[in-house]
Amino acid sequence: MATQKFDPEKAENLGEIEKQFAVVAVEHAQAYWNLLEKVQPSTLRLTKIDDEIFEDLSRTFPELVSNPSQLERLDEDIMKSAANKKRWREFIMPYEKKVTDYNFGTLIRTDSREEYGEVNSLFVTRMQFFAIEIARNRLGLNNLVHEIAQKAAQRAPQTL
Numbered sequence: 346m347a348t349q350k351f352d353p354e355k356a357e358n359l360g361e362i363e364k365q366f367a368v369v370a371v372e373h374a375q376a377y378w379n380l381l382e383k384v385q386p387s388t389l390r391l392t393k394i395d396d397e398i399f400e401d402l403s404r405t406f407p408e409l410v411s412n413p414s415q416l417e418r419l420d421e422d423i424m425k426s427a428a429n430k431k432r433w434r435e436f437i438m439p440y441e442k443k444v445t446d447y448n449f450g451t452l453i454r455t456d457s458r459e460e461y462g463e464v465n466s467l468f469v470t471r472m473q474f475f476a477i478e479i480a481r482n483r484l485g486l487n488n489l490v491h492e493i494a495q496k497a498a499q500r501a502p503q504t505l
């Protein structure tokens with residue numbers, strides 16, 4: 346039986362596979378949102394190497410870390426412009442053997458103060474998600490989500 350080498354450049358986009366990736370991305374987004382609501386974001390560890398990722402992001406994208414408003418509300422260009430795609434690719438590749446599923450697609454909120462939604466989500470790689478969310482957590486940008494959820498939980502009637 347002859348085997349051909351898989352060429353991703355010539356691969357077809359199969360609708361069913363794309364749907365499965367979308368389902369996984371949405372499930373990941375829901376799980377992360379639930380985590381932000383339940384756990385103080387500044388205490389979250391998203392990977393075993395959060396410190397390394399944060400330091401690397403600070404070196405590679407100093408404009409993000411030094412100006413938290415750019416992390417609070419992401420501009421799609423910082424993630425997807427031609428110049429920044431190259432920067433992100435160079436940022437991501439060293440994590441190929443360090444972070445499981447480093448290049449899988451996932452959703453990130455463009456505005457850290459808002460829930461995931463059609464107009465508040467971008468499709469990015471898992472490493473971009475980790476880098477941005479680790480920085481948001483460390484800089485306190487996800488605290489609002491947690492605080493609102495905690496206040497709502499306190500107001501909710503207690504059930505037995």
